[in-house]
Amino acid sequence: MTKVAILSVAHMHAHGYCGALQAIQGVEITGVYDDNVERAQTFAEQRGINSFHNMDELINRSDAVIICSENANHLSYIERAARLGKPVLCEKPLSSDVESGLKILEVVQASRIPFYMALPIRFVPSVQQARMAVQNGSIGRVLSMCGTNHGSVPGGWFVEKELSGGGAVADHVPHVVDIMRWILGQDVTTVYAEISSGDFSPVIDDSAILTMSWSDGTFSTMDPSWSRKQGIYPEWGDVFLEVVGTKGVVTVDAHAQKIDAFTNQAPNHRYLSYGENADLNLVSEFVACIREGRKSEILASAEDGMHALRVAAAAYESAKTGRATSMMVTSS
């Protein structure tokens, strides 16, 4: 029996990860803890699991933990898990700012706990196949990439800068940057960003277009905007990626597998997904690594998370200064 605890359910993805844990054979959810006691209890009731008031006790009873707290609180939960020597799967982004992100890296490296980022796009089959197609040379040398990860305004702590670190840029840039980096095998060197607020969220950044230069001369753009208003668009968001090479083009629509549903409930036109459950694939890999005592070849690492965090920070810096910003600026 592999015992996994959930630390904080501030992020709604906790539901997806919990559902995945419940679907995997030989996994027991020891329980859920949250600084927000009521939130933990509600979640526990909804999912039919135990809620704990004592975090250390919960962690000690478990083989591993999944952290779904507000971005700014990742550090404190990670510190607790690290102190007790338990492997961690952490929701993205790594943290709410570069400084605390670097502290997380220190804690993880010093404690040597297995640590992975919950970046499920790496577990979408079409994305994995796109990576293989690119890396085996079917489109030649990569010249440019163009990606989107649209979404809707999440509300709550996501739009409170002290807890989230930022809006759409902080929320979605990590996903697309991670996938591009995973496919290309290079690092971002420069970021230019046009960022706006006020169309979907009054108080925090809600739309942007980022342009990135990569260490091998490739360039890319990405669109992390929270531009899909609830109740209007058929789905919450999307993940698209186009990779142009010297010999061809690869295009991925990570959510292409869906059916159209027309009903009289808003949104009247909705997409129902029949694609594979990437959360399940991700959590299964995490659990397998715990069981088998091995390192994952697929799951994103803390360093991967840190790189993505620095890209988001560089984007905010670029928007402030009006210049393309070197990643060197965000390294300390």
Place this chain on the structure above:
Amino acid sequence: MRVLVIGGGTMGSTHANAHRRMVDVELVGIVDPYEKGKALASQLEVPHFAFVDEIDATAFDVVDVCVPTFLHRRYVEWAANLGKHVFCEKPIALTVEDAMAMVEACERNGVRMSVGHCVRFFPEYLAARQAILRNYIGHVAVARLFRGGSHPRPTTWNDWYASENLSGGVMMDLMIHDFDFLRWVFGPVKRVYAKSIRGEANRIGLALVTLRFENGTIAHVEGSWAHQGFGTRYEFAGSEGILAHDSSLARPLVVQTNESQGGSQAVHVPGAPTSKNPYQLELEDFIRNLREDRDFRVTPNDAIEALRISLAAIQSSVSGQPVDISPMPISPMDIPPMDSSDERRTSR
């Protein structure tokens, strides 16, 4: 109205055929020194001239310039100096200096000019603009446009598209369509940031251009000569809704021949032969507004502003930094200096 078409290549052929279909317009000749031009004239049963000095100036009223971009200035100035109104293909010219000279030549001679920014006549773009101006989707936060296909074939004259000196490359020749359209919808552009692939051995051109408009809208424009087939797409994400279109999904007519009959693939028929194509619509706009002495849908200033966006994109793609642009008055005497930037960034 008697029209003389200069240039018998792809656009010359499209325009000439449009003129032939138009009522109250007479196509009086095609000027082109090459076989292709001769064949076009013969096919349309109109006189052919190898060079402009072979035709009598009294034989035409209006000139339609369809030669490669680097030759636009020469023929527009020639037409203006003869006192002829002129329609010029896009981009208006390769440089603002050339474009201003062309405008000045027209003004000096009291003739009028319009420029072939034909996307303003494509119905799917008109529909989007109309919806946006009617506030259908609120304030547009992010616009995404794609225009692309494979590199124009080497069979074009001297393979001129492949030379950036002659065509301006993908940011000028192809993407200027979307720059002009976006400006028509959202107003003046504030700054431009661009990255591009140029000069690849495999005839690939691609650029990813980001525009920030004075009204706050951000546009991501992708222009490609690296894809197969040709298509256009757009998405406008506004505070109150989204508009989207993909040309590959809009296929009103498909004709399919069974394999047993020797057919292999369905052929999508792009437009019913009797309906007016956008090239005809833009020429009708030109002729009608000449006759009625009214504004063209596309003015020379529009064409120059679109060119400035393309030039700023090219500059940004080389410098790696954004380029600020602001509207320019038409008079060449009154050009403000191009600042690299001072007044900066609110989020809008």
